[in-house]
Amino acid sequence: MGMVGGGRGAQIGRAHRVAAQMDGKAQLVCGAFSSTKQRSRDSGRDLFLPAERVYGTYREMFRKEPRRPEEDRMDLVVVVTPNNMHYPVAMAALDAGFHVVCDKPMTMTLDEAKNLARKVKMSERLLCVTHYFTGYPMIVEARRLVAKGRLGAIRRVVAEYPQGWLATRLETMGNKQAAWRTDPKRAGATCCMGDIGSQAANVAEYITGSQISEVCANLTTSIKGRPLDDDASVLVRFKDGAQGIVWASQIAIGEEDGLTIRVYGEDGSLAWRQGQPNRLVLHWSGKSTEIRRTKTGAAAKDAPANTRLPTGYPEGYLDALANIYSTFLDAVARDMEGKKPKKDDLDYPDVYDGIHNMAFLRAVVRSSRSKEKWIKVPK
């Protein structure tokens, strides 16, 4: 596996390297870690890579790697560049015949997302978008319970993702993360909704197995002079008839446990909180509350995979991301053996998940500017 972006000091690059290699299913062999050759080399040396596998540009890497001996060459590219580079790098990687892991958001626009899907199809390569929440074992368990009909028809979904780090105008105080996220040129048409609200919506859709089809959005900005939203409240309707709320905020001082999702059905309900990711709280009509936990009780039977540690050891973000990689790397391995990986067995977030997320964001932005109550999500 090779990496584009993620050089010295980039947290996201380290996280992907640790997660990708956690189960011994891949090994970092090369990279184009930075936009300057020298910085890329320094990063490569930090990572104990031989000098000839560290490239100045991703184009050079995509050109040279295929010429190496087969047992030695890169098969897969991990794209952890700034967001606006995801699309061109992923397109070029697919063109060069590599499988791709792309950090979220997959692209900047819905059109780019659709182009990328066409390219995936034509190239017959695999692409994974790291919507990492769906790597948490208890999120997978939640999806299984809904799919089995254990909760009955889903009536209502409340997903929230409050953060507080943009409660002050950090973007003018030298904080780079804040600067690009609040800049329409680099972040696109939304800040809060695009960065975290989209994740809350994605988890809601993943668990319910149904897509959001209509939105009524209120994107707001609390800080004077900030051009994009820092809080987003959206009433949502799902295709299958459920309704709900998606709320995300970056000005909710003190919030840190991140995403919480509650799903209410005819016969029961479930709740999951990022702060206690190994727990799934289940309420059954007329019965006691049930708490399933990774590797214990009922959940052990349903979700045996994807938990590496003994019961009670706190698993975290790295474990979830590693689960996404583990499934995708199995799919890649199967593909390399000439077999077609099946969605049912090896369910990773793919290019179509990426497309829908972009469509959802487009509808939310339009809705927020509209006087009409409900706006449809384009297909």
Next chain:
Amino acid sequence: MGMVGGGRGAQIGRAHRVAAQMDGKAQLVCGAFSSTKQRSRDSGRDLFLPAERVYGTYREMFRKEPRRPEEDRMDLVVVVTPNNMHYPVAMAALDAGFHVVCDKPMTMTLDEAKNLARKVKMSERLLCVTHYFTGYPMIVEARRLVAKGRLGAIRRVVAEYPQGWLATRLETMGNKQAAWRTDPKRAGATCCMGDIGSQAANVAEYITGSQISEVCANLTTSIKGRPLDDDASVLVRFKDGAQGIVWASQIAIGEEDGLTIRVYGEDGSLAWRQGQPNRLVLHWSGKSTEIRRTKTGAAAKDAPANTRLPTGYPEGYLDALANIYSTFLDAVARDMEGKKPKKDDLDYPDVYDGIHNMAFLRAVVRSSRSKEKWIKVPK
């Protein structure tokens, strides 16, 4: 004090009797507990009242009590009848010269609420609506912190009140509570929003000291054949510029801890949950999280009153309701001494709070039927 309604088996009657008498500021001396004379008498005997102080109708009680010797007669009427009787009983009580405690909702319509306010003014009597959440010491503490500006300007409010008891169609299975609440004739134009959503909105307004001025509402019904809403999601805007969400549900299976409110300001935020009513969680920008608790630390100085038990003893619903009574009975006592009770000292939920609640409900119902996004709350 006398009571109208609240006879044998009525939980709400017992709660009001215990709460009203908890601090020794009032004593139940008479009542018209039921619509039939015999049932009223049975209830009176249960309560150790002399037979001559138990009346067949509230009209009889309002006529006869004023003729009793002054030191002995009723001064105050507690109205705990079904909702549609609140208005006529309260009007008659004020006409007869009594102070009134009225269970919430104060009336069935906004017009009734306004009439009642005029009557309060003319009669120069006092009226309290038992919005009991504002009796929790930590809710009062929250209001004080916001009023002092400790959180800075308020940006966002998220209030929710999920319940699950109407997730099945109880109203057709002999459950009386469900039957009247889902009947438009007895409950008015809304079930879920009127019963509990209005309380969430009321607490939000109480803490922030600002009223909701615009709403964008989605009232839904999950049960076929149920004529009123059993779930209500509302985007809200406050007069002072804050925005937020009010969500209430009666189909959220498993939810039981009731109301939760979170308020986010420029400099800090707060959270309160009914399930742990003695705690107020405070987040300050750039500092550790703070948990204030009744009778400890900082809160002890700010909120010395209204806590009867030693630290750590769980206080509950009765204590909160008793706090509302305690304040109102002090106001009544001051009035009877010929002094005008001041809102700043003796702040109980009054007839104007009741009016605003009815106006809010009217706007929510209209909004839910409208294709327009935002609907104004009438003044």
Next chain:
Amino acid sequence: MGMVGGGRGAQIGRAHRVAAQMDGKAQLVCGAFSSTKQRSRDSGRDLFLPAERVYGTYREMFRKEPRRPEEDRMDLVVVVTPNNMHYPVAMAALDAGFHVVCDKPMTMTLDEAKNLARKVKMSERLLCVTHYFTGYPMIVEARRLVAKGRLGAIRRVVAEYPQGWLATRLETMGNKQAAWRTDPKRAGATCCMGDIGSQAANVAEYITGSQISEVCANLTTSIKGRPLDDDASVLVRFKDGAQGIVWASQIAIGEEDGLTIRVYGEDGSLAWRQGQPNRLVLHWSGKSTEIRRTKTGAAAKDAPANTRLPTGYPEGYLDALANIYSTFLDAVARDMEGKKPKKDDLDYPDVYDGIHNMAFLRAVVRSSRSKEKWIKVPK
């Protein structure tokens, strides 16, 4: 019902009055509220009692009340005096033919406790010690589950009751509660263990249905000059073979949620915390965790009684104490009808529970001074 002690400003008196009258099964008709006649009268007037039913001394009350007409006279005495008066007042009340409710601890010594039991037997009156924790519905539910064998044989019990209010030397700063509790003359041979550790032990025994038979105790004092323990750690062995830990502390700064108890059996375990009294957490071998809650699910069937409020309304200390009263008043009523109340139906903490508690405390104090590891609890 009449009351001895509990005059103006005494929290414990108010709590008992509210709790005793909550379900309409008793009415306060007389009292000897204070050691001075004037204070007693003032208290009586606060409580709306006629002057002739307010007495200067309990002896006067016990002499005069029996002479009143039968339908009017006191049947039951509530003893809420300082601890050292519990014994003489309770003895006198039984002698005069009254039933007795006595605040805990029942007496100052084991010998007094045994005398009192003899008097109860001879007088054929009923006596209840208000070990109020056993009034919490989920504590009763826990006892039932253990008794039914649902947890299998009990192996281990961990009961703790940490408080922090004596972390500084309050007794020299004018705090009366601290002064008498740390005074060997008024509090007896132990402060922390007697005041709260004994309650933790009592709950452990109540839930398991087995008594502590051996102790290994470490009573310590953290504050120089304080003559009694302010922290108590005890290893314990139960008659039926279970072992465990009882820990109580008054110097554990910040602790306020009070008593927590965990019971581990062969097939499952349970946990209860005073801070969330309506919940019982159950762990079953190889299954999900279960949370029972008052009035919901499984618990609703097993524990229908003793919960007055709708689901989700926080119940507190007053509700628990009221449950103890409710059961005992039913037993008194049955006794007055000439029937013998049965322990199985009407299970309130009685004089034998009081005796065992005194025996346990004696063993703990002896153990703490001993170099031997294990000390037996006398029978």
Next chain:
Amino acid sequence: MGMVGGGRGAQIGRAHRVAAQMDGKAQLVCGAFSSTKQRSRDSGRDLFLPAERVYGTYREMFRKEPRRPEEDRMDLVVVVTPNNMHYPVAMAALDAGFHVVCDKPMTMTLDEAKNLARKVKMSERLLCVTHYFTGYPMIVEARRLVAKGRLGAIRRVVAEYPQGWLATRLETMGNKQAAWRTDPKRAGATCCMGDIGSQAANVAEYITGSQISEVCANLTTSIKGRPLDDDASVLVRFKDGAQGIVWASQIAIGEEDGLTIRVYGEDGSLAWRQGQPNRLVLHWSGKSTEIRRTKTGAAAKDAPANTRLPTGYPEGYLDALANIYSTFLDAVARDMEGKKPKKDDLDYPDVYDGIHNMAFLRAVVRSSRSKEKWIKVPK
């Protein structure tokens, strides 16, 4: 870095590899992963190691690696064998001139531990025992607060580590983990206390900066036929005068969140729970409760290092273990530069921590068999 043990399927081997390499400060270059050459080779291939760096025995590895070119050879050995091999492997590694990371427990006996310390001193190499709890940032923060005197003199410590996985006799059902842990030959004189109780004690000593000097222990076995303890309750006294309780259990069904520690001082107290490792709860006398969290508020200043993820991302066991490695690898790097690493700057659990842990366990086992109440921990 090279590894001894930790071959295919060994969770502990993978955890150490991920943690050691997380910050790019070390790279796995060789290993003797298994007791058979073939299994060792298979494991090496899984790890993408060249065949010539995968050895059949640790002795072969220690002999051949020093002969490789300097820039290429192993500097450090990670020992993740079964416990009874820790001592011989670590001794041989030091003899061969390597630095050593040794999984806990360091040795089987106190004598071995002392021998190892002498070897460390003579060899002038560094040795780290992976007491990984001390790698959690909030545990480090707790130690700093105590050292600064913020809590005042420490009065009481309550440390507990309950697990439930040995509540049934797994050792006879083919569970290897259970089999060796309950076998005196492989596990030594204690099972529960040695495996997890020792960790609870270690964290207590780390945070308070004071060692346990006397113990009164009750080791018990709940399962018939099991030769070692599966539950351990210990009253403890610290050198500096604090007292407390250490409780560990393997039969506490349902417990999974692992270690909890509470420390009470004159001026404040703290609590940390493994289930929410990024939080430190602080209670201050007469003030609100404070919750510090990694990367936020006050803690950000005191504990800037050792947190890799953005605020709110759950960190887990791997992050804590990686922190231990990070500090130790810095010490090794400094040593290789010819500078002496200082304990104050680079504080990792060393051979003396390992010795004290063995001494504590010896005293606990002796105490449990003794009729005397208090037994001293040998120096």
